[in-house]
Amino acid sequence: MEKTLNIELKKYELADDSDYLYTCAELKVREQEFIDNSKLERMVGSKEVDDFLKVLQETVHSKKIALIDDDKNMDLFILKSYEETIDFLQKRLQEKHMIIIYVLFMEEYLNNFKLILKSSLLNINLENLFIPLTFSYEELSEYMKKDISYEENFDNNAVLQPIIFKTIIKELINIKNKTLQEIETGKESKINFRKIEIDFERKFISAISNEILKTGSTMLCDYLKHWIDIQNLKNMNRIKYIGENLKYADFLYPGGMIDIDSLKTLEFENPDYWVKALEKSCYGEIIIKGIHSLYSYNTFFSFEKNESIFYLKFFDSIKYCISNVEKIFAFFLRKKIELIVVNMIYMGIKYHAEKRNISHKAEFLSES
Numbered sequence: 001m002e003k004t005l006n007i008e009l010k011k012y013e014l015a016d017d018s019d020y021l022y023t024c025a026e027l028k029v030r031e032q033e034f035i036d037n038s039k040l041e042r043m044v045g046s047k048e049v050d051d052f053l054k055v056l057q058e059t060v061h062s063k064k065i066a067l068i069d070d071d072k073n074m075d076l077f078i079l080k081s082y083e084e085t086i087d088f089l090q091k092r093l094q095e096k097h098m099i100i101i102y103v104l105f106m107e108e109y110l111n112n113f114k115l116i117l118k119s120s121l122l123n124i125n126l127e128n129l130f131i132p133l134t135f136s137y138e139e140l141s142e143y144m145k146k147d148i149s150y151e152e153n154f155d156n157n158a159v160l161q162p163i164i165f166k167t168i169i170k171e172l173i174n175i176k177n178k179t180l181q182e183i184e185t186g187k188e189s190k191i192n193f194r195k196i197e198i199d200f201e202r203k204f205i206s207a208i209s210n211e212i213l214k215t216g217s218t219m220l221c222d223y224l225k226h227w228i229d230i231q232n233l234k235n236m237n238r239i240k241y242i243g244e245n246l247k248y249a250d251f252l253y254p255g256g257m258i259d260i261d262s263l264k265t266l267e268f269e270n271p272d273y274w275v276k277a278l279e280k281s282c283y284g285e286i287i288i289k290g291i292h293s294l295y296s297y298n299t300f301f302s303f304e305k306n307e308s309i310f311y312l313k314f315f316d317s318i319k320y321c322i323s324n325v326e327k328i329f330a331f332f333l334r335k336k337i338e339l340i341v342v343n344m345i346y347m348g349i350k351y352h353a354e355k356r357n358i359s360h361k362a363e364f365l366s367e368s
Contacts, residue, residue, distance in 0.1 A: 223329075
């Protein structure tokens with residue numbers, strides 16, 4: 001058991017890709033956009049939102065500050081930043097690498113696809129919860145109405161790239177039709193959204209895994225495997241903590257570094273046992289600090305924080321590479337994590353959280 005769960009980080013020697021020489025040179029210059037620790041500390045020390053915004057005005061994000069308001073908070077600001085990232089990537093990536101957009105925004109795409117599935121099953125509008133990235137709520141809703149038996153119903157609109165979109169839509173329509181049929185035939189008395197969401201999540205992650213293999217990047221494949229492991233470990237802790245009656249076989253994602261059978265053996269063990277089983281693995285920090293924080297302070301924040309630190313450190317070994325898709329991905333992953341940090345600081349100041357709690361949330365970047 002201990003040997004199976006003792007996952008270690010690999011070292012990667014990556015070849016440079018001349019096709020990305022200009023793009024990586026451009027991003028090297030743009031590294032000055034990252035918010036330095038002194039500005040983060042000043043943001044944390046802000047007494048009011050206006051003070052926070054004055055510091056943000058000194059960063060590359062100054063032109064988007066007008067998007068921040070009391071009603072939407074930083075939602076539109078962050079969305080605009082995501083749109084800028086996606087636009088940059090769509091213009092510069094080779095077709096086989098377009099999938100990294102989905103990998104970079106895994107949580108957002110999962111949210112959108114599950115949302116549209118629920119919307120189509122209940123016939124209600126959930127657009128206010130949608131995060132528009134490479135397609136709109138209306139576009140996705142229209143595709144859900146199409147008959148998947150007719151290939152011509154799927155166009156090759158560039159905005160829907162990569163082509164994996166077709167695969168995912170088909171999975172959504174299949175799940176929707178199967179669910180409605182079970183209700184109509186009396187096999188199920190009501191829609192079990194937890195079950196169908198997990199079913200879709202597994203299919204979605206499997207499809208992404210198959211596509212990322214086509215990039216030929218071992219490092220990006222391993223990044224996704226680590227992502228799967230960490231989601232499994234977080235979900236295990238969440239289920240255990242809230243006492244939800246859900247078997248591990250029902251929700252664990254396959255395809256990670258840790259095989260599903262090994263995780264299943266932990267099902268009836270306590271969190272202290274989990275710490276012992278994983279403390280020497282590359283997930284040790286996430287598990288040890290996450291479980292301590294969860295049971296001492298009733299918060300999952302430590303899991304999220306140390307997950308982000310893990311990803312930043314994962315790509316740190318290639319910072320001296322010249323040009324490749326991994327370097328491009330690592331740059332925008334850091335940009336995304338930085339936005340998350342800035343948003344947490346803003347919310348903490350707006351709702352007058354204790355300074356030590358805001359400071360704790362801002363340690364993502366300085367600890368990486």
